[in-house]
Amino acid sequence: MQATPPQATPSPATSAPRAWQSVLTHIEGRLLAGDLAPGDRLPPERLLATDLGVGRSSVRGALRVLEVLGLIRTGTGSGPASGAIVIARPSGGMATLMRLQVAGGGFAVADVVATRLVLEAAVVTELAADEPDQAADLAPAAELLDAMDLDLTEAEFLALDAAFHLALAEASGNSVITAMMSGLRNSVERYALAGAAFLPSWSETSTRLRAEHRGILAAVENRDAPLARTLVRDHISGYYAEMTPPPLTTAPTTRN
Amino acid sequence: MQATPPQATPSPATSAPRAWQSVLTHIEGRLLAGDLAPGDRLPPERLLATDLGVGRSSVRGALRVLEVLGLIRTGTGSGPASGAIVIARPSGGMATLMRLQVAGGGFAVADVVATRLVLEAAVVTELAADEPDQAADLAPAAELLDAMDLDLTEAEFLALDAAFHLALAEASGNSVITAMMSGLRNSVERYALAGAAFLPSWSETSTRLRAEHRGILAAVENRDAPLARTLVRDHISGYYAEMTPPPLTTAPTTRN
DNA sequence: GTCGTCGATGTGGTCAGACCACAGAATACA
DNA sequence: TGTATTCTGTGGTCTGACCACATCGACGAC
Incomplete structure (x- = not known):
């Protein structure tokens, strides 16, 4: 035909x-x-x-x-x-892309973490800069923090952790950054989970993470952008630095 | 079977x-x-x-x-x-994803531009923070600026413009940010091109853009991160602000 | 009249087989 | 020896046939 x-x-x-x-x-x-x-x-x-x-x-x-x-x-x-x-829901596609690129060596895990740092800092800066009268809705993020106070397995905790950071991104209102954050976090989830097993003390780490989350949220609510940025940087890089020893086998070979 | x-x-x-x-x-x-x-x-x-x-x-x-x-x-x-x-080349996939998401309304053009701003600022900050003795290779970016001094059509100029920003990202060494920048730029290329036709004077605008590029590169080479950030912000937001009137029809309907 | 059952219909999901275009390798031939 | 031809293996496409599934509608039991 x-x-x-x-x-x-x-x-x-x-x-x-x-x-x-x-x-x-x-x-x-x-x-x-x-x-x-x-x-x-x-x-x-x-x-x-x-x-x-x-x-x-x-x-x-x-x-x-x-x-x-x-x-x-x-x-x-x-x-x-x-x-x-x-439907035009970019998160899933972004996550698939990044996960596979990490698997294939197109993205180094260190670069993923570094990018997450950049975006996360931008998110809290944006949130803290909002006019107080038309502040973004931080309630979902706060609720996730409450949920994280319960006794959770590492996987459950990390899932809520990811959801918290995603909620912050969503509150910032930038759909592109939200999708990217979702994909970035997703693509290194297996590393975060695998690395958790190598932490000296999960209960100590989780307690620290909880406190850091509270601190970040408080800084945002107090419109203290520099503080929020600093806390976010320490929060993310700190966690990955603590668990890096075992995995993180990057393979930046970019042959054709 | x-x-x-x-x-x-x-x-x-x-x-x-x-x-x-x-x-x-x-x-x-x-x-x-x-x-x-x-x-x-x-x-x-x-x-x-x-x-x-x-x-x-x-x-x-x-x-x-x-x-x-x-x-x-x-x-x-x-x-x-x-x-x-x-091959693990993320740029193409990222570009396709973002282009289609913009087409489908999953990404608002304004969010794409805002994200580009964030990443671009992070790139120049990173470049300016490098140790001078192991500085990133800015030669490709500089060569592109030279090429832009020639008499070019708007499409050619914008292509080199995109290549310049991409070269900066590549010099920063972060493959994730490089891919994202490529995709972001690509997804709004049609808007940048369509908007160029509505500029009051292309020759004036292109002259200004050329100067701004030189300024950004110089600030990076002088390790002046704050200046580089400021210039990059003005550069990008300025261009899009100048040409926004006609297009930029966002459709943030996120039903279903 | 009401309700339940059961086929009809239309959708994506998959498989199987058959071609085609293409590029290199092997072979035949001059 | 060198060139032309054929062979082979690859992805790209089309076609037709099923299957699973979910809804809708007709039909019959109550």
Whole structure:
């Protein structure tokens, strides 16, 4: 039915006129044009395939990419939850990207930690700089701190720890930084967890972390940006410095 | 051959035991174990499919994801450049993710610019803090500035502009920040280009930008971190402020 | 009339097989 | 010896067929 030799894809711009990329371009164009927005449903795969003149497998390839990148969510069956639905949730995609890049050596763990430091400092600076009358909502973060006071396993504690930092990022209102923080934290989660086993005393460390969290939140609430920055830096770099000995095997070989 | 009813995938950990995800997990495991490193070639798709007990289409799905995320590069034909080769280049994946998230409304353009500001400031701070005797290599960035002195179209100028900022990030040595900067810049490139057409005077603006670049580089070379930070902030926010009127239609609807 | 059951329908998920294009290697031939 | 041809192995794509699943609607029991 469709182009066997001529390959009618109208976008051989760069170098690889692959079928699934043309589907991706098409959907991106519809997003850009506002024709597709979060909450909308994409056409069924089979319809999209015939409409665009490609095979269903190519459409599926594009949808899979969109799914991994957090752009859509797919569901089987029928009804409102079925089909491919635009969601535009970057966190998952960012986490996958970073996790795999760390696994593949594209990102050194030390760089991930350093970047987290930069972003985290920016977040608390931003939060502390807010006008008090229109302050960001720090309640979710505070609630997480309360939850961390309970008796928890290391994994549970670290999960809440991550959620706390993420809550701060969310409160700052920058979706890009929030997604990045989520991905960064996620990508080194296994290292944080593996390193926890090598700490001299988990109870001491967790007590210290709890206090540091309280301190950071208090500094933000008191609009003391420099203090908040300092505390955040010490908090993060301190934890990773304490547990670095065992893992952290970086492999910055960037051959082709 | 493989499991029709029992679905022998050994990793139904979370919620979605999809075939291509199991392939992805398998490859991620091999990366983590050091069994696969940049430069290595993955097994052929057909072999991988039979080995893992899934269809070739599922293998292809995983490989496509890895390709989009910048983990592998695929090539047809035979010879050393064929097959799927691990490369671990995060820039492309980051750019795709951010571009699509901006298109889908997951990222507001303003947040992208704000994040770029944060990272760019961190980069120059880091560069300025280096010990003079082991200073980062700023030569590539300087060369780009020389190239920008020529008579260029707006698109050419902006491309070199992006390359200059990227060169700074690379000089800082943080691969994560470099990839993020690349992606951020890339995702708003169309806005930067579209906005350039609305500037009162391109020649004036480009002259100013050139001077600002020189200033930033000089501040870094003089180890004046505060100055470099200030200049970078003014440089970026100034440009976007000057051209914001027309585009920048954010759509922060985060339903579903 | 109401409610439960059970098929019809439409969706994504997967598999299998068949081609094609491509690039290098092996072979045949001049 | 050198060139042309064929072979082989790779990813890229299409097609068709299933399956699992979730909803909807018709039908019959009560």
